Amino acid sequence: MKYLLRKVLLYVFIAWAALTMNFLIPRLMPGDPVSLLVERLNGRIDPAAMSAIAESYGITDDPLLVQYLDYLGSLARGDLGLSIGLYPVPVADIVMGALPWTIGLVGTTTVISFVIGTALGVVLAWRRGKRTDLLLPGLTFLNAVPYFWMALILVLVFAVNLGWFPVSQAYTPGLTPGLTPEFVGSVLYHAVLPAITIIIASFAGWVLSMRNMTVTVLGEDYVTMAEAKGLPRRMIRLDYAARNAILPSVTGFALSLGAVVGGSMLTEVIFNYPGVGYTLFQAVQNQDFPLMQGLFLIISLAVIAANLIADVVYVFLDPRTRQEG
């Protein structure tokens, strides 16, 4: 369990680093964001709100350490400041409103694409040298397609030209959110196209990495021994080859998750999907810095948590990490 403890400590540290980065970025970036802000917003909101913003923004003349402690204090209270664009709505409220949409869409599609990609990668590895290898350049292409461009194409074909799916939004406007069949159906219907976008744009990466790992593992002695044992092919492939090849894929989850989340955020923008990505986009457009930072923080913490989960799963998959001492 020492391994797990180390991992937890590492992630606690990473989370702290993300918090601190979030604190330092506006203070260390060239230029003075507050005066920049005042300049940009001048005339758009009244001066009283302006000073309130500067204050809620936390950049004062206090020493950095005092500011930092204030910052940590408000975070502990769940206070992320007030939005500028939607002044005076608390950032935390906006984030909480957006989060379920993203977790629902991106969480589900990430799992689906990981499962599809990994399974396909194993199959392609078994069939290496056969005609299925011709799929590889195509998968490489898919892997390099920008999410948002894929989204544009799918919208053009399936929403604009064919009219099968709605162009944007998460549900039909005018419906009252609730657990009614009508509302749930509308949510699922609206989620189809964004979900397909994310799956298509992200599964190829899993296929390619899983294929390479499995091919490498298939050359290991223990796979040869399994064959020599006269085990059925399915058992060799699953219990020996795939079981070992999946380990790096689970660890690799860390990296790709960041990329998938980034790509999904752009996908949300195309579909006007009211998740974290779309909200971040709007925050950027409105130069709503507190909202931007609040969203960054939540996204980072969510990805860090997902990574920790992946590492816990890894401990169950690889007995070598459970070694005592």
Place this chain on the structure above:
Amino acid sequence: MSRATSRATSRATSRATSRATPRAMTRAMSPSTLLPSSGKVRLGLAITLFFVLLAALGPLLTAYDPQQSGPDILQPPSGQHWFGTTQTGQDVFSQFVHGARVSLGVGVVAGIVSQVISVLVGMIGGYFRGATDELLYVLTAVFLVVPGMPLLIVLTGYLPSRGMVSVALVIAITSWAGSARVLRAQTMSLRRRDFVEAARATGESRTRIIFSEVMPNALPLVASGFLFSVITAVLSEAGLSFLGLGSLTTTSWGSMLYFAQSAQAFLYGAWWWFVPPGLAIAVVGAGLALINFGIDEFANPRLRTGRSRRRPVRRSGPVAAALAAATTAPEVREPESSEPTDPGPQVRPADVAGDPVVSVRDLVVEYDTPDGRVRAVDDVSLTLHRGEVLGLAGESGSGKSTLTNAVTRLLRTPAEVTAGSITYHRRSRDGSRREDVDLLGLPDDELRVLRWSEIAIVFQSAMNALNPVTRVSAQFDDVVRVHRPTMPAADRRALAVQMLQKVGIEPDRVDAYPHELSGGMKQRVAIAIALVLEPEVIVMDEPTTALDLLVQREVLDQVMRLRDEYGFAIVFTTHDLALLLEIADSIAVMQTGRLVEYGPALELYTDARHPYTRALLRSLADLGALL
């Protein structure tokens, strides 16, 4: 996404580099085979070259300024506007080629900066270890886990002015971590290698060792990391510009998409506006990734796809690859014997009591190589009797492993049996029924039944032969379950415990994982698993080579005791002739695929007839191994 692939494949690469045979490496090193080796790489290079030329020369091909509005609004492609026009009448083709410059430029700049950071952080951490490494490792972990795109968005959100260079730098800062971790792992494995140890011993400075000893060997990883950084950067720039966070006064593929999106181009069906830039990003990304395939396959021969059987004459990578991927790559060597004449195979009748259990007749195994066919096993005939210990001696590359792999049907392409036969003489337990089985022609399902229950194997390195992620009990259990489907689970477990005790392992270790056992214990477990179905024949492929001498002795004694108890026959492969003289009933000496001498062990010792055998014996005597 791309970065995930990069990391996972590179991990595979770093693991596999150490396994690549020197022969495969030298073959692949020569530039003539590296460049044209694979269609994938050639396609990738062609794509990359095309876009580089497009970026360099494209703007010269168009008369339009990319920003210049015109009277033709949202025109589809025509002779005048090759890629049509935008909502404000700008020429899309002109934007496309100018955008290529910016997008690729940002990609390359960010790729270089990001790779420089990776190399520094990865190599310094991996080489120096200790506190420096811990610190850099945690730093890397932070940048690895914190999602790049949101960080990028926040960072650029604060940038006072967004020039392309500052965008590139910000992208580099958010994307170096994956590659740094891979390089760290590779450096850590390299620093333990002999040539680095040697450089350290001669007192070379650390900087020199890192840059002149370690770095060149990590070069494939650096190159692959660079290409992936470029892909990531091109995608990130596109994403940022698409969000309106890039430099909107500069035309890039991303900003084209931004304007197309904000003008709702897809609602008007103006595909010519947004298809080219996105498609170009994807194609460039795919092109660079294809080149990366080549780099991965170069560093990890197992990844190459063996097409050798279909195109035997092509001088190309896949062939060398498949060769390296095969269990043993035969090396053709000049006979090392000092005596000029080869008297041919010296075969004497065996004086073993039992009747034959495996007969090999005139066996020829060939490999297709770029230089033609190589005979790894050349016209070999052998007979293994019941209960006999047959020693198979010869240096690596003599074909002994290829021979045993032919017997166990574990030959991998491109190795192929081209002549001869291998017969297994089956006998029922009471000896009443006999049947000859053609091993080479046995259908897969019958082969599966025969495997392990009649012919089992002990591999050279139990470290690699036991499945690292399942318990010892499970590795007994699966084979018993498959071959004795009626045996209840409790009996299977009791059997595993009983077999472990036979090889001197405590019953409670049955639930251990392989990594919890010592090297000698693992080899005993492997032997116990080989015995579990009481096979007639056990093929032992250098079973003791990986063990230290004392353990080797114990394991050997155990094997011989078990042989006396169960009466199985053993094919014992080794390069250690002294060992064979001690344990074997008969010995077969192989050299460059041929059987040079074969006969009872004692006679071979007292009266060696082939000059090669005599040379081997002489060298043993010189070492004092024979008294």
